[in-house]
Amino acid sequence: MKATIIVPVFNEAESLPELAHRLREVLSSQNYDYEVIFINDGSCDKSREVLNNLTKEDPKVKIISFTRNFGQTSALAAGIEHASGEVIVPIDSDLENHPEDIPKMIAKLNEGYDIVAGWRINRWQNQTFTRRIPSDVASRLISFISGIRLHDHGSTLKVYRVSVLKGIRLYGDMHRFIAAYLSWHGAKIFEMPIGYTPRKFGKSNYGVNRVFKVILDLIALKFLTRYFHRPMHFFGGAGLVSIFIGCIAAMASIYYKFSTVHQKDFISTPLPMIMALFIIVGVLFILMGLLAEILVRTYHESQKKRTYEIKEKINF
Structure with missing residues (x-):
């Protein structure tokens, strides 16, 4: 078996060396092959230079650079299209997700599931009201409209069988609903707790306007599916x-x-x-x-x- 780790990157130069090191430490000790695909989504900091250095240090690190910023959905689409593994694992580049959770999620996938979704169970400790409320509302809305009951729809860290992703075309901000969309089409999904650490560098781009985007995107996706x-x-x-x-x-x-x-x-x-x-x-x-x-x-x-x-x- 081979696992493909997909990492969308947008202005995360400071966190990339630690992330790459932790991924290498975790995955090299497993009994399966792996590759790490970093998608440079039009970064305007030093992310490109850092990524270039990482490819020289580790041949399993691959880079796709976009001509400009196309968004996380397009980054995931590019990673999926270029993946050679039987298992696809998207993960955030800001160190909020823990690479150490990947092996246990893959092990759970091998129990017969098509998707294993991460649940950032301690996410709201020491978080501000203005950050918590929009994300919580967005996740509840997705569960209500989609009918797929997950605690944390917004978690990037998920594990997919490549077979359920074949043929899927991603548009707009559809990355938030991939698990729900695949579940509508019969994919078997399991949610498990994962670690979470607040970002060390930069700041989140999520805000109150995220709720409205989620509503509109989900209505469109629900319509197109039904x-x-x-x-x-x-x-x-x-x-x-x-x-x-x-x-x-x-x-x-x-x-x-x-x-x-x-x-x-x-x-x-x-x-x-x-x-x-x-x-x-x-x-x-x-x-x-x-x-x-x-x-x-x-x-x-x-x-x-x-x-x-x-x-x-x-x-x-």
Whole structure:
């Protein structure tokens, strides 16, 4: 067996030497082969120089450098495409995940699971309120909408069988939902506690806006998974609901117009118009967003176009 470790990197030069050393120490003692693929996602610090030095020290270290920053999803997609192992292990480059957890996760995978997801059980110790709440809300939303009950959807450290990843195409910020997406398609998933250490260098880019991105991305993914081949079930249902609401509003207008008790001109106030306007505009924007998602994916599939551009590859 061979394991492929995928490490997306964006401005993490200070943490890379320690991460590479710990990965080498842990994996070299196992009875299976491995490779470590670092994806330099358009870093503008010294990450590229540090990574180049790492390839000289260890032939198992490989580098893919993007022409610019394409995001974590594209970085994972590139790593998966270039992986030669039967097991895929994404891990953060900021030292928050512990490389020492990888062997026990792979051992659990070999018990018959397709995915082993890490649960950062002590993540919120000494964490600020503004960091904890958005991440907690985002994880709960993913569980609620997807129906996949995990404690920690946001953990990058997971172990996948390469067989369940074959054919999957990643877009947008889909990296948050890979486990849920694969579970929808029948993958057997197990969640286990893993270690967590707050980052030593730099700062996290996650904030309150992450919650809104999660909601929109998950709605799009859920739609594409359920209704891509039968969109009329979705749009028709939404249309019927809209018509039903309109009928209720019409009956209310008639009631207020002709009622002897509450007689008043229903359209004399701007509130009904404002309510209708915002509901219609909101529905239209969501539907246009879903249509745009279909068009983007159709374009990529038909053109076989990647969501990233590679500048150079080392040790491949």
